[in-house]
Amino acid sequence: MTKGSTPTVRTRRGSELLLILFALLVGMFAYANVGLAVNDSLPTNFYVLTVSMAVIAIVVHLIVRRFAPYADPLLIPIALFLNCIGLAMIYRIDLGSDTNLASKQLMWTAVGVAAACLVLFFIKDHRILRRYSYVSMIVGLLLAVSPLLPGIGHSMHGANIWIKLGPFSLQPAELSKIFLAIFFAAYLVDNRDRLAFGGPKFMGLHLPRMRDFGPIILVWIASLLILISQRDLGTSLLFFGLFVAMLYLATERTSWIVIGGLMFAAGVGLVVSKFAHVQQRFDGWLHAMDSDVYDRVGGSYQLVQGMFGMASGGLFGTGWGQGRPFVTFSYSDFIFPSLGEELGLVGLFAILTAYMLFVQRGFRIAISTRDGFGKLLAGGLAFVIAWQCFVVIGGVTRLIPLTGLTTPFLAYGGSSLLANWIIVGILLRISDNARRPVPLPLRGASTATPDESGPNLPVRRTSARAAVAAHSNASAKELDTAGHDWAVAQDAQHTQVVSREAIDFPTDVVRQLDAESAENQILDDSRDSSPLPPAITPDARRSAYPGQSSIIHTGAVPPPPLPDHNEEERP
Amino acid sequence: MIVSVEIGDRNNMSALAMTLLRLGFLFLLWAFVYFVVRVMRSDLYGTRITSTASVQAPAQPREAIEHGAPTSSRPSRLVVIEGSLTGTQIPLASSAILIGRSPSCTLVLDDDYSSSRHARIFPQADLWMVEDLDSTNGTFVDGERIFQPTPVPIGVTVRVGQSIFELQR
Numbered sequence: 001m002t003k004g005s006t007p008t009v010r011t012r013r014g015s016e017l018l019l020i021l022f023a024l025l026v027g028m029f030a031y032a033n034v035g036l037a038v039n040d041s042l043p044t045n046f047y048v049l050t051v052s053m054a055v056i057a058i059v060v061h062l063i064v065r066r067f068a069p070y071a072d073p074l075l076i077p078i079a080l081f082l083n084c085i086g087l088a089m090i091y092r093i094d095l096g097s098d099t100n101l102a103s104k105q106l107m108w109t110a111v112g113v114a115a116a117c118l119v120l121f122f123i124k125d126h127r128i129l130r131r132y133s134y135v136s137m138i139v140g141l142l143l144a145v146s147p148l149l150p151g152i153g154h155s156m157h158g159a160n161i162w163i164k165l166g167p168f169s170l171q172p173a174e175l176s177k178i179f180l181a182i183f184f185a186a187y188l189v190d191n192r193d194r195l196a197f198g199g200p201k202f203m204g205l206h207l208p209r210m211r212d213f214g215p216i217i218l219v220w221i222a223s224l225l226i227l228i229s230q231r232d233l234g235t236s237l238l239f240f241g242l243f244v245a246m247l248y249l250a251t252e253r254t255s256w257i258v259i260g261g262l263m264f265a266a267g268v269g270l271v272v273s274k275f276a277h278v279q280q281r282f283d284g285w286l287h288a289m290d291s292d293v294y295d296r297v298g299g300s301y302q303l304v305q306g307m308f309g310m311a312s313g314g315l316f317g318t319g320w321g322q323g324r325p326f327v328t329f330s331y332s333d334f335i336f337p338s339l340g341e342e343l344g345l346v347g348l349f350a351i352l353t354a355y356m357l358f359v360q361r362g363f364r365i366a367i368s369t370r371d372g373f374g375k376l377l378a379g380g381l382a383f384v385i386a387w388q389c390f391v392v393i394g395g396v397t398r399l400i401p402l403t404g405l406t407t408p409f410l411a412y413g414g415s416s417l418l419a420n421w422i423i424v425g426i427l428l429r430i431s432d433n434a435r436r437p438v439p440l441p442l443r444g445a446s447t448a449t450p451d452e453s454g455p456n457l458p459v460r461r462t463s464a465r466a467a468v469a470a471h472s473n474a475s476a477k478e479l480d481t482a483g484h485d486w487a488v489a490q491d492a493q494h495t496q497v498v499s500r501e502a503i504d505f506p507t508d509v510v511r512q513l514d515a516e517s518a519e520n521q522i523l524d525d526s527r528d529s530s531p532l533p534p535a536i537t538p539d540a541r542r543s544a545y546p547g548q549s550s551i552i553h554t555g556a557v558p559p560p561p562l563p564d565h566n567e568e569e570r571p
Numbered sequence: 572m573i574v575s576v577e578i579g580d581r582n583n584m585s586a587l588a589m590t591l592l593r594l595g596f597l598f599l600l601w602a603f604v605y606f607v608v609r610v611m612r613s614d615l616y617g618t619r620i621t622s623t624a625s626v627q628a629p630a631q632p633r634e635a636i637e638h639g640a641p642t643s644s645r646p647s648r649l650v651v652i653e654g655s656l657t658g659t660q661i662p663l664a665s666s667a668i669l670i671g672r673s674p675s676c677t678l679v680l681d682d683d684y685s686s687s688r689h690a691r692i693f694p695q696a697d698l699w700m701v702e703d704l705d706s707t708n709g710t711f712v713d714g715e716r717i718f719q720p721t722p723v724p725i726g727v728t729v730r731v732g733q734s735i736f737e738l739q740r
Binding site for chain 1: 589590592593594595596597599600601602603604606607608610611674675679
């Protein structure tokens with residue numbers, strides 16, 4: 001009954017801090033190295049840049065300590081590590097081409113990190129996001145099509161994937177992927193049983209039933225329309241891949257991956273044969289080395305130059321500042337070949353390993369979290385980072401056609417940094433909820449962390465069921481004072497069943513609890529259809545009816561059984 | 572001539588320094604990866620399985636209970652001793668523990684043979700009781716199916732679906 005009886009979970013915040021410092025050290029080293037190699041002196045704004053980066057890192061660390069103490073300790077260091085390397089590379093390209101992108105990128109880093117902090121601050125429980133599933137869908141779709149809207153849509157470099165708001169160009173697909181991941185997670189957690197239902201078996205694959213093809217066909221059509229209208233394979237591949245991957249995560253049916261892959265290949269084949277501008281992009285990929293494709297405007301010059309750069313980097317690279325990574329967009333779409341030139345294969349593999357570790361943490365969070373929505377969301381967000389790396393790096397290495405997506409955290413670009421840091425924030429929040437030692441998984445919706453709710457926890461803000469969880473959450477000190485009044489401290493549902501019949505509750509309390517319980521039902525991940533009765537915690541009861549707790553004496557009368565929620569039962 | 576030698580030396584020195592910086596940075600990159608992996612090492616092996624010794628230990632009290640000896644001390648944790656969650660421990664604090672497939676349960680089983688809200692373990696007076704929540708396949712205490720709340724002494728097995736738990740001190 002004391003704090004010691006709950007399992008001690010190491011928060012690992014110390015490890016996080018050390019790794020953050022190490023990531024900063026790597027960044028400082030790279031930055032200093034660039035200056036020394038190019039100008040024989042430290043960069044002019046060396047201290048400004050490194051100190052501001054350090055301040056950003058320490059602030060986010062402190063925020064995590066305060067608002068998500070049990071969050072995964074590796075996400076921030078890895079993101080920061082990649083971000084620092086990206087910054088150094090962008091600065092290096094600045095020196096070579098007389099631009100000033102590094103300080104803008106630093107500003108965007110600060111914005112992105114601030115966004116992650118806001119996510120941690122405002123979203124106390126990731127299950128809140130499930131309430132906004134249809135809002136997310138609409139926002140996600142609007143963002144996805146916004147580059148086509150007249151007025152804000154903005155075409156650059158042959159792809160319509162930007163919008164222009166005042167002085168800023170944004171790539172809305174980056175933000176849209178988060179909203180769509182939230183929607184897909186909420187949708188699939190409700191429908192996965194149906195979508196997993198087996199249809200005919202074909203070549204060892206359990207095919208889904210024909211009538212369950214609706215959603216995937218819708219997403220397929222949407223992504224093909226994006227491909228046609230925005231002339232960018234990346235965005236379309238990003239959305240469709242995200243949906244198929246989350247479908248697979250939700251249903252564990254390999255057949256969805258096969259079906260999705262075939263559908264996309266067929267769709268892209270069709271589009272390529274019908275639309276000349278998409279065809280042209282594919283030519284640049286398939287026949288990159290042809291000299292007329294190479295020389296053509298919008299041809300493969302950029303792609304091939306990037307590959308030459310990587311080739312000249314070789315195994316160990318030329319060293320910071322020693323190469324010539326000045327192909328167009330060497331700081332954004334082509335930052336990966338630029339890094340390949342200066343850090344070599346060994347350096348690229350370290351970066352790829354960092355991505356892999358990041359994604360592994362995401363999937364690990366998905367495994368350890370208990371609610372289906374959180375699992376799907378964490379899995380989907382981790383996948384989207386991995387998928388984006390694949391699409392970009394596959395593009396610049398000519399594995400797949402070149403796209404206009406950016407490498408997460410590395411590449412120059414405000415929307416990309418912002419979106420990916422928000423993903424970090426959401427993953428941190430989910431992992432904090434997953435690792436926090438709580439006997440019961442439910443917690444107050446937007447409210448009570450145990451430390452805040454204090455000893456007079458009850459009715460105040462927590463909804464009924466949430467109060468049970470928060471109650472057991474804070475059980476350490478609370479129940480000691482409450483004594484071992486087991487007749488009262490029964491499981492909440494029982495108390496409720498008895499109490500509704502046995503005594504009149506003050507109606508306002510009941511009404512409040514009912515309302516909040518109905519609201520909280522959305523957060524409850526159990527797929528039971530009948531709403532659980534609102535439960536009253538012992539503390540809530542006591543505050544409502546001081547001194548009458550002994551009325552309920554479930555010890556004498558065996559409590560009535562709970563309503564059966566087992567309609568999804570399989571034998 | 573001396574001057575030119577000096578310049579040559581300086582260039583060599585700087586080339587050497589640059590190579591050292593270049594390789595040093597690559598080393599630093601991999602050192603970061605190494606430290607990250609070190610931190611997550613504890614995580615890679617999954618749930619810590621309680622050693623067989625400590626799982627076997629309660630066999631003694633079980634005998635005692637079967638012979639009707641009262642147990643004086645209270646159980647402090649629920650341990651899964653068989654099934655996919657083997658080794659998982661849940662501290663027995665003060666609130667009831669809900670067992671089942673539903674994600675809202677305290678102990679979420681990934682088991683087709685358990686119901687979404689299968690059983691409940693709750694404290695009553697000095698005892699922990701288990702109650703079957705109208706599950707399809709039933710809850711078994713010490714091998715016998717239960718139909719009403721039944722006390723669970725320390726070391727007696729409770730079977731839910733394919734998982735077996737017991738309370739430990």
